[in-house]
Amino acid sequence: MTQWIDIGQLEDIPRLGSRVVESVHGDIAIFRTKEDKVFALRDKCPHKGGALSQGIVHGERVTCPLHNWVISLLDGEAQGFDSGCTPAYPVKLENNRVYLSLEQERKTG
Amino acid sequence: MKQKLVVVGNGMAGMRTVEELLKIASDKYDITVFGSEPHGNYNRIMLSPLLSGEKSLNDIMINDLEWYSTNNITLHAGYEKRVVKVDRRSKVVYAADGTEAVYDRLLLATGSNPFIIPVPGKDLGGVIAFRDISDVDTMLSAAKSKQHAIVIGGGLLGLEAANGLLKQGMDVTVVHNLEVLMNRQLDTVSAQYLQKALEERGMKFRMSANTSCLEGDEHGQVKSIKFDTGETLPADIVVMAAGIRPNTELAQTIGLYCERGIVVNDTLQTYDPCIYAVGECVQHRGELFGLVAPIWDQAKVCANHLAGFGIGIYKQKDVSTKLKVTGIDLFSAGNFLGDNDSEQIVFQDPSRGIYKKLVLKDDRIIGSVLYGDTVEGSWYFNLMREKTSVADFRDALIFGQHFVGDAGHQGQNAIVDMPDDAEVCGCNGICKGDIVKAITENKLFTLDDVRSATKASASCGSCSGLVEQILTATVGGNYSESPSEKPMCACTKYSHDSVRASITENGLKSFHEVAAFLEWDSGDGCHVCRPAINYYLVCAWPTEKVDDPRSRFINERVHANIQKDNTYSVIPRMWGGVTTPSELRAIADAADKYHVPCVKVTGGQRIDLLGVKKEDLPHIWKDLNNAGMVSGHAYGKALRTVKTCVGSEYCRFGTQDSTGMGIKLEKMTWGSWTPAKVKMAVSGCPRNCAEATIKDFGVVAVDSGWELYVAGNGGIKVRACDYLCKVTTEEEVLEYAGAFMQMYREQGRHNERSAPWVERVGLSYIKSEIVENPEQRKAFHARFLESQKYAQVDPWAERASHEVEKQEFIPLTQVG
Structure with missing residues (x-):
């Protein structure tokens, strides 16, 4: 059984933006796209550890603020010719509330 | 139900179109490809290195057979699979062996045929073209057992073939019907340099020679070539490389309208709306195509229409050819021959083998040929593309960018001589060898591809020219690049300037309005276009909340500079570099209270508090605000500092109050957003202790007034300022500064500092607007002051009071 943790309501996260949830695994960045989809990634770029929550969100991707790596919000994979992966966490939206699970979806590749 | 797309022609143009199509609509079509060669799709430009033995067949494959099956593409390859008939009414394609395929859309990419000179003997054995892998195989086997090779045609292709055969050990003579080699790219002098260099390598030439016939032996094999002068040369193999003709055979058979090529419209559609055509077989607005860059553009547009998006039309662009013939550097672009209305600047150094010619018209470059030293090629091409007036630096133009105020890249300019382990990109530590490897392994064709694959030139960009040269040298042949209008980013085909014009003309007020109006490829853009457009909106509509x-970018969003460990730096403004004991005390207290690990004096005469945690930012700002300090904008594309020397108040040499002048300038300009960072300085005498002549706007006091300088910077490429003019009063300094700021704000491109901007538009233009036209200057200045009314709000105070962007600084929650 997946353990879902209520972390707040959708409006707490700016559209095309991100908020940080502090956890035992370290910071987790919660993203909200233009279409109001939510995603959760470990707040650490696979390149040099930049805080992805501080990046520019576009489509279902985020650009790391440190060196412009583009990371997929779906699975944390670096896009283009860069390779690396940051863990993604299951997250769901129900009745406008955002739920996060700390079961890691993927290990760092 | 998927539709069916049939592609006739398995070459570079056709497969590039398919690749573009798969990128944007991978599920729309079942795709079937017919090709008359028994291979996957290979890089035809690389036939020369294949012939010379520098590359293997594997090296030049772009799409191997596995690629077709991975992408569910049915490939019919081989001579018997050549398409011979198309029934346009029932939409069926037939191959020679009877293979059929039904289509909803048909794409013709039949390429071109070599032009075979109609001389007696042209059908003899051993007379071949230089067009595909089988031609290369024929040449290679001839080289093993035979001696004499004749290449007819002294153009690019012919010389490459000749070079390959020479390297394979044959005795090679190039026959050319004109006096000038590569006459499509070179003028007489550069062609002579080239011919001499090739002769030194052992290549022979018969110039202005006309072939009267080819003579064969009793087995029908060619044995000699005879000229109209009566001279005869032995020939074991004859390569016809006298040009190409669009292959329109199939199109004509099936009744499509053709002239020299298959005629297509701006969406690459033929006269049959279900049939598209791309590449060397097409004729678009009267022109034919043979270079990669325009064909790539066609592929993109065609794919978009095949995908049913209907966006984009194909527009022809200026093309430069950078040639790499047998280790010799050549560059040619535009109208390199000139005419009665143009002038030429020529540089010639025969012992170093260097020749440069620039063709100018009305002080603008319209063409150029470079031989031996092509490092400035991309710079000249840029000046040509931007139609930049070179009036201000004509005297140094021919010597290159170094001589017009650019410190360059360690003086490196010849990539041929660079060892593989020489570092090209100093920001990312990328060596020449890495770049070459990435280009070959990933089959890269453009500077952008190389940038994303290797990161070379992706940071500061100062090595772009070198990277471009390596690309040219590696891709070889007819690599060409540079559309006339550089798109802003991969999301659009529009340039910065046209996007910007569209924002003001059409009253667009948000990124999404811009993206919708200009048909952006991606929904919400990327990290390149979003900040750029945001700046253009802020500049265009200063009174509105856009x-x-x-x-x-994060720094401008949270008004602090992100550091490598995700902490931030805080730099309060110190007007003109002047501070007080109480301000210093407040800074010291803040540093203690928030455990700031590093306190540093900056180059811009203020104090940097490094290592502040994000959640502490509003609190430390509040403390600094309480002591009367505001944001120093040390993080933004904005006015940074106004550096000053102490001036006449204390200095025994000072002629004017430079500190006071600096404070006034900073009070006027702080808070404004600009295309890139702006730094100013005021020096109190010509000793220039404030280093005002390497700032975006610099002021140097003299006894009789103030000298104004613009467009300098330290940084990536040190550039000393240009002298703008001299004024007498402080009010004038402020007016000129405000006018210059506003002109730069309105006309500079996002991320373009004032130095490259002024180099692009020309100092004379800046002078004509700001110095020679008082009304224009006053208007710029007035617009600047108007926008400053709304811009001069301390972003720290807004956030310290927790009213703006509150959520930015606190975590959403804590779990686990």
């Missing part, structure tokens, strides 16, 4: 924090 600024979108989500389109701002």
Whole structure:
């Protein structure tokens, strides 16, 4: 059984933006796209550890603020010719509330 | 139900179109490809290195057979699979062996045929073209057992073939019907340099020679070539490389309208709306195509229409050819021959083997040929593309960018001589060998590809010219690049300037309005276009709330500079570099209270508090605000500092109050957003202790007034300022500064500092607007002051009071 943790309501996260949830695994960045989809990634770029929550969100991707790596919000994979992966966490939206699970979806590749 | 797309022609143009199509609509079609060669799709440009033995067949494959099966593409390859008939009414394609395929859309990419000179003997054995892998195989086997090779045609292709055969050990003579080699790219002098260099390698030439016939032996094999002068040369193999003709055979058979090529419209559609055509077989607005860059553009547009998006039309662009013939550097672009209305600047150094010619018209470059030293090629091409007036630096133009105020790249300019382990990109530590490897392994063709694959030139960009040269040298042949209008980013085909014009003309007020109006390829853009457009909106509509924090880079969003460990730096403004004991005390207290690990004096005469945690930012700002300090904007594309020397108040040499002048300038300009960072300085005498002549706007006091300088910077490429003019009063300094700022704000491109901007538009233009036209100057200045009314709000105070962007600084929650 997946353990879902209520972390707040959708409006707490700016559209095309991100908020940080502090956890035992370290910071987790919660993203909200233009279409109001939510995603959760470990707040650490696979390149040099930049805080992805501080990046520019576009489509279902985020650009790391440190060196412009583009990371997929779906699975944390670096896009283009860069390779690396940051863990993604299951997250769901129900009745406008955002739920996060700390079961890691993927290990760092 | 998927539709069916049939592609006739398995070459570079056709497969590039398919690749573009798969990128944007991978599920729309079942795709079937017919090709008359028994291979996957290979890089035809690389036939020369294949012939010379520098590359293997594997090296030049772009799409191997596995690629077709991975992408569910049915490939019919081989001579018997050549398409011979198309029934346009029932939409069926037939191959020679009877293979059929039904289509909804048909794409013709039949390429071109070599032009075979109609001389007696042209059908003899051993007379071949230089067009595909089988031609190369024929040449290679001839080289093993035979001696004499004749290449007819002294153009690019012919010389490459000749070079390959020479390297394979044959005795090679090039026959050319004109006096000038590569006459499509070179003028007489550069062609002579080239011929001499090739002769030194052992290549022979018969110039202005006309072939009267080819003579064969009793087995029908060619044995000699005879000229109209009566001279005869032995020939074991004859390569016809006298040009190409669009292959329109199939199109004509099936009744499509053709002239020299298959005629297509701006969406690459033929006269049959279900049939598209791309590449060397097409004729678009009267022109034919043979270079990669325009064909890539066609592929993109065609794919978009095949995908049913219907966006984009194909527009022809200026093309430069950078040639790499047998280790010799050549560059040619535009109208390199000139005419009665143009002038030429020529540089010639025969012992170093260097020749440069620039053709100018009305002080603008319209063409150029470079031989031996092509490092400035991309710079000249840029000046040509931007139609930049070179009036201000004509005297140094021919010597290159170094001589017009650019410190360059360690003086490196010949990539041929660079060892593989020489570092090209100093920001990312990328060596020449890495770049070459990435280009060959990933089959890269453009500077952008190389940038994303290797990161070379992706940071500061100062090595772009070198990277471009390596690309040219590696891709070889007819690599060409540079559309006339550089798109802003991969999301659009529009340039910065046209996007910007569209914003003001059409009253667009948000990124999404811009993206919708200009048909952006991606929904919400990328990290390149979003901040750029946000800036253009802020600049165009100063009185309205158009600024979108989500389109701002983190530093400008949280008004602090992100550091490598995700902490931030805080730099309060110190007007003109002047501070007080109480301000210093407040800074010291803040540093203690928030455990700031590093306190540093900056180059811009203020104090940097490094290592502040994000959640502490509003609190430390509040403390600094309480002591009367505001944001120093040390993080933004904005006015940074106004550096000053102490001036006449204390200095025994000072002629004017430079500190006071600096404070006034900073009070006027702080808070404004600009295309890139702006730094100013005021020096109190010509000793220039404030280093005002390497600033975006510099002021140097003299006894009789103030000298104004613009467009300098330290940084990536040190550039000393240009002298703008001299004024007498402080009010004038302020007016000129405000006018210059506003002109730069309105006309500079996002991320373009004032130095490259002024180099692009020309100092004379700046002078004509700001110095020679008082009304224009006053108008710029007035617009600047108007926008400053709304811009001069301390962003720290707004946030310290927790009213703006509150959520930015606190975690959402804590779990686990």
